[in-house]
Amino acid sequence: MRTFSRSQALFERAKKVLPGGIPGHQDPRLLVRGQSPCFIDRAEGCRFWDVDGHEYIDYMCAYGPMILGYSHPRVEEAAQRQRQKGDCFNLPSPLWVELAEYLVNLIPSADWALFGKNGSDAVNCAVLIARAYTGKNKIIKAEGTYHGIGPWCTPNPTGTTEGERANVLTFPFNDIRTLVRLVEENRSDVAGVIITPFKHEFAHDQEMPSETFLNGLRQLCNADGPVLIMDDVRAGFRLHMGGSAEYFGLKPQLSCFSKAMGNGYPISACLGTRELMKAGKTIFFTGSFFTSAVPMAAALATLMEMNRPGVLDHLFQIGEMLKQGMLKQAESFGLKIKYTGPVTMPFMTFKDDHSFEKNKTFCARAYQEGVFFHPSHNWFLSAAHRKEDIEETLEATYQAFKAVKESFGS
Amino acid sequence: MRTFSRSQALFERAKKVLPGGIPGHQDPRLLVRGQSPCFIDRAEGCRFWDVDGHEYIDYMCAYGPMILGYSHPRVEEAAQRQRQKGDCFNLPSPLWVELAEYLVNLIPSADWALFGKNGSDAVNCAVLIARAYTGKNKIIKAEGTYHGIGPWCTPNPTGTTEGERANVLTFPFNDIRTLVRLVEENRSDVAGVIITPFKHEFAHDQEMPSETFLNGLRQLCNADGPVLIMDDVRAGFRLHMGGSAEYFGLKPQLSCFSKAMGNGYPISACLGTRELMKAGKTIFFTGSFFTSAVPMAAALATLMEMNRPGVLDHLFQIGEMLKQGMLKQAESFGLKIKYTGPVTMPFMTFKDDHSFEKNKTFCARAYQEGVFFHPSHNWFLSAAHRKEDIEETLEATYQAFKAVKESFGS
Numbered sequence: 020m021r022t023f024s025r026s027q028a029l030f031e032r033a034k035k036v037l038p039g040g041i042p043g044h045q046d047p048r049l050l051v052r053g054q055s056p057c058f059i060d061r062a063e064g065c066r067f068w069d070v071d072g073h074e075y076i077d078y079m080c081a082y083g084p085m086i087l088g089y090s091h092p093r094v095e096e097a098a099q100r101q102r103q104k105g106d107c108f109n110l111p112s113p114l115w116v117e118l119a120e121y122l123v124n125l126i127p128s129a130d131w132a133l134f135g136k137n138g139s140d141a142v143n144c145a146v147l148i149a150r151a152y153t154g155k156n157k158i159i160k161a162e163g164t165y166h167g168i169g170p171w172c173t174p175n176p177t178g179t180t181e182g183e184r185a186n187v188l189t190f191p192f193n194d195i196r197t198l199v200r201l202v203e204e205n206r207s208d209v210a211g212v213i214i215t216p217f218k219h220e221f222a223h224d225q226e227m228p229s230e231t232f233l234n235g236l237r238q239l240c241n242a243d244g245p246v247l248i249m250d251d252v253r254a255g256f257r258l259h260m261g262g263s264a265e266y267f268g269l270k271p272q273l274s275c276f277s278k279a280m281g282n283g284y285p286i287s288a289c290l291g292t293r294e295l296m297k298a299g300k301t302i303f304f305t306g307s308f309f310t311s312a313v314p315m316a317a318a319l320a321t322l323m324e325m326n327r328p329g330v331l332d333h334l335f336q337i338g339e340m341l342k343q344g345m346l347k348q349a350e351s352f353g354l355k356i357k358y359t360g361p362v363t364m365p366f367m368t369f370k371d372d373h374s375f376e377k378n379k380t381f382c383a384r385a386y387q388e389g390v391f392f393h394p395s396h397n398w399f400l401s402a403a404h405r406k407e408d409i410e411e412t413l414e415a416t417y418q419a420f421k422a423v424k425e426s427f428g429s
Numbered sequence: 430m431r432t433f434s435r436s437q438a439l440f441e442r443a444k445k446v447l448p449g450g451i452p453g454h455q456d457p458r459l460l461v462r463g464q465s466p467c468f469i470d471r472a473e474g475c476r477f478w479d480v481d482g483h484e485y486i487d488y489m490c491a492y493g494p495m496i497l498g499y500s501h502p503r504v505e506e507a508a509q510r511q512r513q514k515g516d517c518f519n520l521p522s523p524l525w526v527e528l529a530e531y532l533v534n535l536i537p538s539a540d541w542a543l544f545g546k547n548g549s550d551a552v553n554c555a556v557l558i559a560r561a562y563t564g565k566n567k568i569i570k571a572e573g574t575y576h577g578i579g580p581w582c583t584p585n586p587t588g589t590t591e592g593e594r595a596n597v598l599t600f601p602f603n604d605i606r607t608l609v610r611l612v613e614e615n616r617s618d619v620a621g622v623i624i625t626p627f628k629h630e631f632a633h634d635q636e637m638p639s640e641t642f643l644n645g646l647r648q649l650c651n652a653d654g655p656v657l658i659m660d661d662v663r664a665g666f667r668l669h670m671g672g673s674a675e676y677f678g679l680k681p682q683l684s685c686f687s688k689a690m691g692n693g694y695p696i697s698a699c700l701g702t703r704e705l706m707k708a709g710k711t712i713f714f715t716g717s718f719f720t721s722a723v724p725m726a727a728a729l730a731t732l733m734e735m736n737r738p739g740v741l742d743h744l745f746q747i748g749e750m751l752k753q754g755m756l757k758q759a760e761s762f763g764l765k766i767k768y769t770g771p772v773t774m775p776f777m778t779f780k781d782d783h784s785f786e787k788n789k790t791f792c793a794r795a796y797q798e799g800v801f802f803h804p805s806h807n808w809f810l811s812a813a814h815r816k817e818d819i820e821e822t823l824e825a826t827y828q829a830f831k832a833v834k835e836s837f838g839s
Contacts, residue, residue, distance in 0.1 A: 029523055029526055032526045032530070033521075033525065033526045033529070035541075036526065036529040036530050036533050036540070036541050036542060037525070037526070037529050037541055037542060037543065038541055038543060038701075038706050038707075038708075038709030038710040039709070039710045041520070041521055041525070041720070042543065042710070042713075042714060042715060043713070043714065043715020043716070043719065044715050045519065045520050045521060045715075045720055047520065056520060057520060058520055058521055058522060058523055058525070058526075059515070059518040059519060059520045059521070059522055060514060060522070060523075061513075061514035061515050062514070062515040062518055063515070067515070067518060067519065069520075070523060077519065079519040080519075081517045081518055081519055081717075082519065082717060083717065084517050084717060084718075085517065089515050090515060095512075102505075103471075104470060104471035104472070105469070105471050105472040105473070105477070105499050105500060106693055106694075107491045107494050107495065107693035107694075107695075108469040108472055108477060108491055108499075109455065109469060109477065109487065109489040109490075109491055109492065109801065110451070110455050110457065110466060110467060110468055110469045110479075111443075111451055111455060111468055111469070112468060112469055112470070113439055113468055113470075113480060115443065115447070115451070115468070116439055116442045116443045116446065116447070116468075119443070119446040119447050120442070120446050123446050130446070131445075131446050131447055131448055132446060132447060133447065133448060133452065135547075136546040136547055136695055136718065137545075137546055137547070137550070137716045137717065137718065138716070138717055139716060140547070143580075146588070147580075147587070147588030147589065148588060149588075150588040150589070150590070151587050151588035156590050167716075168713060168714060168715060168716065170553075170557075170580075170581075170593070171580075171593070173713050174713060175712070175713035177557070177561050177711045177712050177713065178556070178557030178558060178559075178560040178561035178708075178711070178712045179557065179560070180560070180566050180592075180595070180596050181592070182590075182591070182592030182593060182595040182596065183580070183581070183592060183593050185590070185592040186590050186592060252717075277717060278717050283516055283517035283718075283721070284516075284517075285517075285546055285695050285717075285718035285721065291448075296448050297448075298448075298588075299448030299449070300448040300449045300452070301585075301587045301588070302585070302587050302588045303452075303453070303578060303583050303584060303585035303587065304452055304453065304578060305452060305453025305454050305455075305578060306453070306547040306548070306549060306577075306578065307491075307492060307493065307494060307547065307548055307662075307687060307688050307695075308494075308546065308547065308693075308695035309453065310451070310455055311693070311695065391519065
């Protein structure tokens with residue numbers, strides 16, 4: 020039986036010198052208390068090893084970034100080549116231009132790019148530009164969707180002011196009628212509508228956009244309407260290499276990418292259409308490491324590798340294989356599950372498992388069997404996952420479903 | 430004569446796919462138009478080479494980060510050792526705890542740490558915690574000081590809302606009377622006072638804090654008063670290894686570090702005292718790359734190297750050597766200059782040179798001679814600068830002062 024004593028000991032030390040020990044999305048208390056790792060020693064391909072020496076096939080990909088798998092040779096080679104010249108300079112390296120040009124070619128809706136480090140940097144940049152372009156204040160977002168830690172959208176408003184949170188309106192995802200009504204009621208002051216390509220909210224089933232919603236968005240966000248901002252930070256490049264908007268036939272005026280863009284290297288980008296370029300020049304967006312060259316080398320290598328024929332197809336194929344395998348297993352145990360979202364970043368919940376207790380039992384057993392899922396956050400697949408890894412995973416999930424059946428009966 | 434045709438050609442390409450070409454602090458139009466590099470090929474130690482192949486002794490250190498010099502062997506070794514294990518994981522590496530413990534030991538006023546990527550991340554985190562701790566809204570800052578790109582403090586409010594900029598009061602740096610009056614007038618709603626350890630504002634002479642100001646701050650920010658936030662993002666570890674607050678005998682409740690902390694690797698930290706730890710747990714502060722292990726390995730190596738006996742002393746010695754050499758040269762030409770701020774991050778201006786034209790002439794000539802200064806932003810020295818580099822620099826500054834004398838007479 021796997022135990023996690025080194026993880027636990029480190030977590031106790033962490034709690035003494037870091038508020039909460041590990042705050043944010045990596046808080047191990049969101050996994051399975053006492054039955055999950057808290058710290059990682061090393062990772063390679065689609066696998067990682069925790070500090071207690073346990074190996075796992077990984078289905079979180081560092082919460083998205085590792086789209087090609089950990090330590091991908093081509094990405095690491097490109098990064099190392101730039102690293103020998105340097106990373107953080109007084110001025111950008113030529114990769115600053117090369118990466119912007121590459122993205123503008125890759126993303127049909129984009130004519131320019133601005134680079135930051137965090138997903139939040141890119142999203143906050145888009146909001147600044149939408150407001151600068153329209154001269155209006157209000158931003159409309161879907162209820163509960165995550166757009167980072169900016170005070171205007173943080174899921175936890177502690178420490179923010181009312182004024183920072185003002186000018187944000189919300190509608191239920193997919194509810195085009197409410198969205199249209201909000202835009203009409205606030206027409207004189209709506210700067211932009213920000214959406215994620217589908218709903219991938221923490222502790223919820225994922226929800227794909229309906230055709231009605233997509234059609235409505237296309238009509239609403241026209242030349243005279245609010246700016247459409249696509250927050251593709253989490254989903255970007257797991258649906259379509261032209262961005263998730265392209266997958267759904269949307270033409271956003273601003274798009275935000277990060278996570279998978281650099282296969283783990285810290286980079287984010289706000290991309291926009293030509294008509295917003297002038298507004299892009301008027302806002303202030305800068306940071307000490309925004310022009311660092313190594314993450315740009317990594318991003319170029321990542322995007323080129325992902326853009327090779329068959330790579331994203333492979334991601335869909337293994338995603339489908341995992342999905343079908345798990346659906347079949349659940350059925351064989353008579354367990355009702357929902358398997359939602361794109362197969363390249365799916366999520367599974369058990370029916371009537373509102374406190375995620377069944378999912379925690381499922382995950383705890385999977386950890387024992389050497390497979391890592393999150394009980395309440397969507398999962399991610401990488402191109403490093405091979406057919407054999409999925410087969411090995413399905414042996415683990417069989418045991419995990421069995422454990423749920425034994426503990427809960429259904 | 431050095432020309433910059435490759436830099437210019439790349440800048441033209443940049444302007445087509447990036448709003449402004451190179452926005453923010455690295456905008457080459459803030460240097461000397463047409464007579465300065467725009468892109469960098471490589472760097473090592475205290476030198477860099479631009480894309481036209483010109484070599485420079487560097488006095489910007491990537492605007493602060495490169496405190497040990499570019500590609501410092503011990504930092505790169507430590508980073509590489511961690512890189513072989515991996516960087517961006519599902520959970521932190523043990524370095525998460527080790528770096529927090531190291532900082533808590535190093536910085537006398539700190540009992541805990543939270544890590545981000547940008548300086549802005551750390552500063553915004555501190556503001557959240559000050560507001561969460563006090564339950565109050567107002568933040569008092571000095572006029573014109575830079576605290577990053579948060580909407581509450583951005584030097585360019587384009588795209589922000591009034592509500593985001595509300596609850597911020599300003600006083601002239603060093604004016605303790607005005608600060609005390611602001612606190613008294615708003616006592617019921619002042620969350621914190623944020624300062625940089627000295628004034629290092631763009632396009633201004635630097636200004637050290639007066640004893641009166643420091644004494645006033647010590648009295649004002651007591652247990653019942655506003656939270657004192659030290660924004661040491663730019664100056665941190667160039668005055669004192671315990672943080673610049675320690676150098677000036679201040680005990681801030683919150684301190685922010687970034688830039689020099691990781692010698693170019695992207696990392697920032699908000700540090701706080703024990704009484705604010707509970708508030709630190711209540712706020713939301715997270716990002717995709719906040720726990721990445723390689724920048725933590727680099728930060729540990731950087732801080733340990735900087736903490737070795739004599740390293741910071743060396744920085745002061747070469748800083749003093751540069752200062753004395755330049756003061757003497759200016760005097761010999763009969764040029765009136767101000768050489769302000771700590772010698773480890775000084776700035777030089779010419780008297781009555783409000784549009785920085787003399788400084789641009791000075792810098793343009795220095796670029797020709799292979800030395801890189803900024804005409805309107807404070808400079809930075811690194812531990813990689815040796816006595817011989819300063820001597821070589823002074824040969825260049827002699828020619829640069831001479832050029833100013835020839836162009837302007839005085």
